[in-house]
Amino acid sequence: xxxxxxxxxxxxxxxxxxxxxxxxxxxxxxxxxxxxxxxxxxxxxxxxxxxxxxxxxxxxxxxxxxxxxxxxxxxxxxxxxxxxxxxxxxxxxxxxxxxxxxxxxxxxxxxxxxxx
Amino acid sequence: xxxxxxxxxxxxxxxxxxxxxxxxxxxxxxxxxxxxxxxxxxxxxxxxxxxxxxxxxxxxxxxxxxxxxxxxxxxxxxxxxxxxxxxxxxxxxxxxxxxxxxxxxxxxxxxxxxxxxxxxxxxxxxxxxxxxxxxxxxxxxxxxxxxxxxxxxxxxxxxxxxxxxxxxxxxxxxxxxxxxxxxxxxxx
Numbered sequence: 090x091x092x093x094x095x096x097x098x099x100x101x102x103x104x105x106x107x108x109x110x111x112x113x114x115x116x117x118x119x120x121x122x123x124x125x126x127x128x129x130x131x132x133x134x135x136x137x138x139x140x141x142x143x144x145x146x147x148x149x150x151x152x153x154x155x156x157x158x159x160x161x162x163x164x165x166x167x168x169x170x171x172x173x174x175x176x177x178x179x180x181x182x183x184x185x186x187x188x189x190x191x192x193x194x195x196x197x198x199x200x201x202x203x204x205x
Numbered sequence: 206x207x208x209x210x211x212x213x214x215x216x217x218x219x220x221x222x223x224x225x226x227x228x229x230x231x232x233x234x235x236x237x238x239x240x241x242x243x244x245x246x247x248x249x250x251x252x253x254x255x256x257x258x259x260x261x262x263x264x265x266x267x268x269x270x271x272x273x274x275x276x277x278x279x280x281x282x283x284x285x286x287x288x289x290x291x292x293x294x295x296x297x298x299x300x301x302x303x304x305x306x307x308x309x310x311x312x313x314x315x316x317x318x319x320x321x322x323x324x325x326x327x328x329x330x331x332x333x334x335x336x337x338x339x340x341x342x343x344x345x346x347x348x349x350x351x352x353x354x355x356x357x358x359x360x361x362x363x364x365x366x367x368x369x370x371x372x373x374x375x376x377x378x379x380x381x382x383x384x385x386x387x388x389x390x391x392x393x
Contacts, residue, residue, distance in 0.1 A: 091318045093353055094325045099289060100355040101328065101382055102238040106285065108379035109234035115226045122252060123225035126259060130220055133263050134213055141210055 159197040167196040174203050212271065216263060219276035227277070228255050232284050237385040239292035241324040246292055254291065258283040296321060325350075328385065335381045341366060341374035342381070 115123075162170065168188055175181050181203065188196065232251035239246050258280050261267035269279045299312040299320060312320070329350050336342045348354040348363040361371055 091321055094321045095293070096355060097325060097349060097353065098238055098292070098328070100349065102235045102288065103285070104375075104379045105234040105238055105382035105385075106231045106281070108376070109230050109383060110227060110281070112380075113227070113230045113234070113383070115223075116230070119226045119229045120222075122229035122255075123222050126225040126228070126255060127220070127222060129256060130217070130259060130263070133260060134217055137213060137263065138210075 155194065155197045156201065159200055162197075164193050164196070167193060167200065170200055171196065171203075174200070178203075209265075212265075212269070213263060215271045216269075216276060220259070224277050224280075228258075228280055228284065231281060232288065234383055235285065235288040238328060238382060239288065239324070240385070241327045245295040245324065246288070250291060251288070254284055254287045255280075258287065331385055332378070332381055335384060336378075339374075339377060341370050342378045345371070345374045345378055 159167070171188065183199065191199070229251070232255050233248055236246050236248060236251040236254075240248075258267065262269050262276075262279065262283070267283055269276070274282075296317055299317055329346070332346055333343075336346065344364045344366065345360060348360045352359075352363050354360045354363040357371070360366075361368065364371070366374065
Protein backbone atom coordinates (compact mmCIF):
# COMPACT_ATOMS: atom_id res chain seq x y z
CA UNK A 90 0.00 0.00 0.00
CA UNK A 91 2.84 2.35 0.82
CA UNK A 92 4.39 1.91 -2.62
CA UNK A 93 0.95 2.38 -4.22
CA UNK A 94 0.61 5.69 -2.41
CA UNK A 95 4.04 6.84 -3.53
CA UNK A 96 3.22 5.80 -7.11
CA UNK A 97 0.06 7.90 -7.00
CA UNK A 98 1.85 10.96 -5.63
CA UNK A 99 4.67 10.54 -8.16
CA UNK A 100 2.14 10.33 -11.01
CA UNK A 101 0.37 13.47 -9.81
CA UNK A 102 3.69 15.29 -9.41
CA UNK A 103 4.70 14.28 -12.95
CA UNK A 104 1.36 15.58 -14.27
CA UNK A 105 1.74 18.87 -12.40
CA UNK A 106 5.30 19.32 -13.67
CA UNK A 107 4.33 18.52 -17.25
CA UNK A 108 1.46 20.99 -17.16
CA UNK A 109 3.61 23.73 -15.64
CA UNK A 110 6.39 23.14 -18.19
CA UNK A 111 4.00 23.24 -21.14
CA UNK A 112 1.38 25.77 -20.08
CA UNK A 113 2.86 27.69 -17.18
CA UNK A 114 3.74 31.36 -17.43
CA UNK A 115 6.53 33.21 -15.65
CA UNK A 116 5.54 34.88 -12.40
CA UNK A 117 7.18 37.62 -10.39
CA UNK A 118 8.54 34.93 -8.05
CA UNK A 119 9.87 32.75 -10.84
CA UNK A 120 11.53 35.69 -12.57
CA UNK A 121 13.20 36.72 -9.32
CA UNK A 122 14.33 33.14 -8.75
CA UNK A 123 15.75 32.97 -12.29
CA UNK A 124 17.85 36.07 -11.59
CA UNK A 125 19.08 34.52 -8.35
CA UNK A 126 19.99 31.27 -10.10
CA UNK A 127 21.79 33.14 -12.88
CA UNK A 128 23.86 35.15 -10.39
CA UNK A 129 24.71 31.91 -8.63
CA UNK A 130 25.75 30.30 -11.94
CA UNK A 131 27.91 33.28 -12.95
CA UNK A 132 29.63 33.23 -9.59
CA UNK A 133 30.25 29.48 -9.72
CA UNK A 134 31.51 29.50 -13.30
CA UNK A 135 33.88 32.35 -12.48
CA UNK A 136 35.25 30.38 -9.51
CA UNK A 137 35.73 27.25 -11.63
CA UNK A 138 37.34 29.33 -14.38
CA UNK A 139 39.82 30.85 -11.94
CA UNK A 140 40.66 27.38 -10.64
CA UNK A 141 41.34 26.25 -14.23
CA UNK A 142 43.67 29.19 -14.83
CA UNK A 143 45.61 28.45 -11.67
CA UNK A 144 45.87 24.76 -12.52
CA UNK A 145 47.15 25.48 -16.05
CA UNK A 146 49.20 28.59 -15.35
CA UNK A 147 52.48 28.84 -17.32
CA UNK A 148 55.63 27.80 -15.46
CA UNK A 149 56.89 30.69 -13.41
CA UNK A 150 60.34 31.75 -14.55
CA UNK A 151 62.41 33.45 -11.94
CA UNK A 152 65.40 35.46 -12.97
CA UNK A 153 68.43 35.32 -10.80
CA UNK A 154 71.86 36.79 -11.25
CA UNK A 155 74.87 34.56 -11.78
CA UNK A 156 77.38 34.27 -8.97
CA UNK A 157 80.27 36.77 -9.35
CA UNK A 158 82.97 34.07 -9.07
CA UNK A 159 81.43 32.24 -12.05
CA UNK A 160 81.07 35.46 -14.03
CA UNK A 161 84.79 36.02 -13.65
CA UNK A 162 85.67 32.61 -15.18
CA UNK A 163 86.62 32.15 -18.82
CA UNK A 164 85.04 29.40 -20.93
CA UNK A 165 87.99 27.03 -20.44
CA UNK A 166 87.76 27.38 -16.70
CA UNK A 167 84.02 26.87 -16.75
CA UNK A 168 84.34 23.63 -18.76
CA UNK A 169 87.10 22.43 -16.45
CA UNK A 170 84.90 23.24 -13.44
CA UNK A 171 82.05 21.17 -14.87
CA UNK A 172 84.38 18.25 -15.65
CA UNK A 173 85.60 18.31 -12.04
CA UNK A 174 82.02 18.21 -10.82
CA UNK A 175 81.36 15.26 -13.13
CA UNK A 176 84.36 13.42 -11.66
CA UNK A 177 83.07 14.07 -8.15
CA UNK A 178 79.53 12.97 -9.06
CA UNK A 179 79.75 10.14 -11.64
CA UNK A 180 75.97 9.89 -11.85
CA UNK A 181 75.67 13.44 -13.15
CA UNK A 182 74.17 13.68 -16.65
CA UNK A 183 73.75 16.61 -19.09
CA UNK A 184 71.71 17.14 -22.21
CA UNK A 185 74.86 18.65 -23.77
CA UNK A 186 77.58 16.10 -23.13
CA UNK A 187 80.23 17.73 -25.28
CA UNK A 188 79.48 21.25 -23.97
CA UNK A 189 80.54 22.62 -27.38
CA UNK A 190 77.28 24.30 -28.35
CA UNK A 191 76.54 25.68 -24.91
CA UNK A 192 77.02 29.40 -24.29
CA UNK A 193 79.26 30.62 -21.48
CA UNK A 194 76.27 31.87 -19.49
CA UNK A 195 74.53 28.53 -19.89
CA UNK A 196 77.67 26.82 -18.57
CA UNK A 197 77.55 29.12 -15.56
CA UNK A 198 73.86 28.30 -15.01
CA UNK A 199 74.59 24.58 -15.29
CA UNK A 200 77.17 24.89 -12.56
CA UNK A 201 74.76 26.76 -10.32
CA UNK A 202 72.09 24.13 -10.93
CA UNK A 203 74.48 21.29 -10.09
CA UNK A 204 75.63 22.97 -6.92
CA UNK A 205 72.20 24.10 -5.75
CA UNK B 206 35.29 16.94 -8.82
CA UNK B 207 35.04 19.55 -11.60
CA UNK B 208 33.50 19.51 -15.04
CA UNK B 209 35.33 20.24 -18.29
CA UNK B 210 35.56 23.88 -19.43
CA UNK B 211 33.79 23.00 -22.73
CA UNK B 212 30.94 21.42 -20.77
CA UNK B 213 30.70 24.51 -18.60
CA UNK B 214 30.57 26.70 -21.70
CA UNK B 215 27.62 24.65 -22.97
CA UNK B 216 25.99 24.94 -19.57
CA UNK B 217 26.51 28.70 -19.58
CA UNK B 218 24.93 29.04 -23.02
CA UNK B 219 21.92 26.82 -22.30
CA UNK B 220 21.12 28.18 -18.83
CA UNK B 221 18.95 30.96 -20.24
CA UNK B 222 16.66 33.11 -18.07
CA UNK B 223 13.66 31.33 -19.63
CA UNK B 224 14.99 27.92 -18.65
CA UNK B 225 15.88 29.00 -15.12
CA UNK B 226 12.42 30.50 -14.72
CA UNK B 227 10.84 27.23 -15.85
CA UNK B 228 12.99 25.18 -13.48
CA UNK B 229 11.73 27.15 -10.52
CA UNK B 230 8.07 26.80 -11.54
CA UNK B 231 8.34 23.08 -12.27
CA UNK B 232 10.18 22.37 -9.01
CA UNK B 233 7.47 24.22 -7.08
CA UNK B 234 4.72 22.40 -8.97
CA UNK B 235 6.26 19.08 -7.95
CA UNK B 236 6.83 20.08 -4.34
CA UNK B 237 3.20 21.17 -3.97
CA UNK B 238 2.01 17.62 -4.59
CA UNK B 239 4.17 16.16 -1.80
CA UNK B 240 3.84 19.07 0.58
CA UNK B 241 0.61 18.21 2.32
CA UNK B 242 -0.58 20.27 5.20
CA UNK B 243 2.02 18.80 7.54
CA UNK B 244 4.90 20.29 5.61
CA UNK B 245 6.87 17.27 4.53
CA UNK B 246 8.41 19.45 1.89
CA UNK B 247 8.00 23.16 1.31
CA UNK B 248 8.60 25.77 -1.36
CA UNK B 249 12.03 26.63 -0.02
CA UNK B 250 12.96 23.00 -0.70
CA UNK B 251 12.11 23.57 -4.35
CA UNK B 252 14.62 26.42 -4.52
CA UNK B 253 17.29 24.40 -2.72
CA UNK B 254 16.81 21.49 -5.09
CA UNK B 255 17.11 23.67 -8.20
CA UNK B 256 20.28 25.27 -6.81
CA UNK B 257 21.80 21.90 -5.92
CA UNK B 258 21.05 20.51 -9.39
CA UNK B 259 22.68 23.55 -11.02
CA UNK B 260 25.74 23.43 -8.74
CA UNK B 261 26.25 19.68 -9.04
CA UNK B 262 26.01 19.81 -12.82
CA UNK B 263 28.55 22.64 -13.03
CA UNK B 264 30.91 20.85 -10.63
CA UNK B 265 30.55 17.55 -12.47
CA UNK B 266 29.08 15.76 -9.44
CA UNK B 267 25.86 15.29 -11.41
CA UNK B 268 26.78 13.76 -14.75
CA UNK B 269 25.49 15.57 -17.83
CA UNK B 270 26.28 14.47 -21.36
CA UNK B 271 25.28 17.30 -23.76
CA UNK B 272 25.55 14.89 -26.70
CA UNK B 273 22.69 12.87 -25.28
CA UNK B 274 20.51 15.41 -23.51
CA UNK B 275 19.77 19.10 -23.60
CA UNK B 276 20.48 20.91 -20.35
CA UNK B 277 16.75 21.49 -19.85
CA UNK B 278 15.91 17.83 -20.03
CA UNK B 279 18.85 16.91 -17.80
CA UNK B 280 17.87 19.41 -15.11
CA UNK B 281 14.14 18.61 -15.21
CA UNK B 282 14.98 14.92 -14.70
CA UNK B 283 17.38 15.71 -11.88
CA UNK B 284 14.76 17.88 -10.15
CA UNK B 285 12.15 15.14 -10.55
CA UNK B 286 14.32 12.55 -8.78
CA UNK B 287 15.52 14.89 -6.07
CA UNK B 288 12.02 16.02 -5.13
CA UNK B 289 10.85 12.39 -5.01
CA UNK B 290 13.84 11.38 -2.87
CA UNK B 291 13.40 14.32 -0.52
CA UNK B 292 9.70 13.54 0.04
CA UNK B 293 10.57 9.95 0.96
CA UNK B 294 13.49 11.04 3.14
CA UNK B 295 11.34 13.51 5.08
CA UNK B 296 8.79 10.82 5.83
CA UNK B 297 11.52 8.39 6.96
CA UNK B 298 12.91 11.06 9.25
CA UNK B 299 9.60 11.88 10.90
CA UNK B 300 10.06 12.27 14.63
CA UNK B 301 7.59 12.15 17.47
CA UNK B 302 7.33 15.64 18.83
CA UNK B 303 7.06 14.75 22.52
CA UNK B 304 9.71 11.97 22.63
CA UNK B 305 12.47 12.43 25.21
CA UNK B 306 15.32 10.67 23.44
CA UNK B 307 16.42 9.95 19.91
CA UNK B 308 15.43 6.27 19.88
CA UNK B 309 11.95 6.92 21.22
CA UNK B 310 11.56 9.77 18.75
CA UNK B 311 11.67 7.50 15.68
CA UNK B 312 8.21 7.04 14.21
CA UNK B 313 7.33 3.33 13.72
CA UNK B 314 6.97 2.12 10.11
CA UNK B 315 3.22 1.61 10.50
CA UNK B 316 2.81 5.20 11.60
CA UNK B 317 4.88 6.43 8.68
CA UNK B 318 2.66 4.44 6.30
CA UNK B 319 -0.39 6.01 7.94
CA UNK B 320 1.17 9.45 7.60
CA UNK B 321 1.73 8.81 3.90
CA UNK B 322 -1.89 7.68 3.59
CA UNK B 323 -2.92 10.90 5.30
CA UNK B 324 -0.86 12.92 2.83
CA UNK B 325 -2.56 11.18 -0.11
CA UNK B 326 -5.98 11.83 1.46
CA UNK B 327 -5.12 15.51 1.89
CA UNK B 328 -4.13 15.83 -1.75
CA UNK B 329 -7.26 14.02 -2.93
CA UNK B 330 -9.61 16.03 -0.68
CA UNK B 331 -7.97 19.24 -1.81
CA UNK B 332 -8.48 18.26 -5.45
CA UNK B 333 -12.08 17.17 -4.85
CA UNK B 334 -12.82 20.60 -3.39
CA UNK B 335 -11.71 22.11 -6.68
CA UNK B 336 -13.36 19.56 -8.95
CA UNK B 337 -16.88 20.47 -7.82
CA UNK B 338 -19.37 19.10 -10.34
CA UNK B 339 -16.86 18.46 -13.15
CA UNK B 340 -17.91 14.84 -13.72
CA UNK B 341 -15.11 13.82 -16.11
CA UNK B 342 -12.36 15.09 -13.83
CA UNK B 343 -14.04 13.38 -10.88
CA UNK B 344 -14.10 10.11 -12.86
CA UNK B 345 -10.46 10.54 -13.81
CA UNK B 346 -9.35 11.16 -10.24
CA UNK B 347 -11.46 8.29 -8.98
CA UNK B 348 -9.79 5.93 -11.45
CA UNK B 349 -6.39 7.09 -10.27
CA UNK B 350 -7.09 7.01 -6.54
CA UNK B 351 -9.46 4.08 -6.07
CA UNK B 352 -8.34 1.83 -8.91
CA UNK B 353 -4.73 3.02 -9.10
CA UNK B 354 -5.04 3.42 -12.85
CA UNK B 355 -2.11 5.75 -13.46
CA UNK B 356 -1.38 5.23 -17.14
CA UNK B 357 -3.52 6.70 -19.93
CA UNK B 358 -4.61 3.30 -21.28
CA UNK B 359 -5.59 2.08 -17.81
CA UNK B 360 -7.60 5.23 -17.12
CA UNK B 361 -9.43 5.03 -20.46
CA UNK B 362 -10.29 1.40 -19.73
CA UNK B 363 -11.44 2.16 -16.21
CA UNK B 364 -13.49 5.28 -16.98
CA UNK B 365 -14.66 4.37 -20.51
CA UNK B 366 -14.16 8.01 -21.47
CA UNK B 367 -13.49 9.02 -25.05
CA UNK B 368 -9.91 10.02 -25.84
CA UNK B 369 -10.99 13.63 -26.36
CA UNK B 370 -12.90 13.72 -23.08
CA UNK B 371 -9.91 12.20 -21.31
CA UNK B 372 -7.53 14.72 -22.86
CA UNK B 373 -9.67 17.67 -21.76
CA UNK B 374 -10.33 16.28 -18.30
CA UNK B 375 -6.63 15.52 -17.88
CA UNK B 376 -5.70 19.13 -18.63
CA UNK B 377 -8.25 20.42 -16.13
CA UNK B 378 -7.04 18.03 -13.43
CA UNK B 379 -3.39 18.89 -14.10
CA UNK B 380 -4.22 22.59 -13.82
CA UNK B 381 -5.87 21.95 -10.46
CA UNK B 382 -2.70 20.25 -9.24
CA UNK B 383 -0.94 23.59 -9.56
CA UNK B 384 -3.47 25.10 -7.20
CA UNK B 385 -2.75 22.67 -4.37
CA UNK B 386 -2.18 24.57 -1.16
CA UNK B 387 1.30 24.77 0.25
CA UNK B 388 2.46 26.53 3.37
CA UNK B 389 -1.16 26.74 4.52
CA UNK B 390 -0.59 25.23 7.86
CA UNK B 391 2.55 24.60 9.86
CA UNK B 392 3.40 21.15 11.15
CA UNK B 393 2.05 20.58 14.65
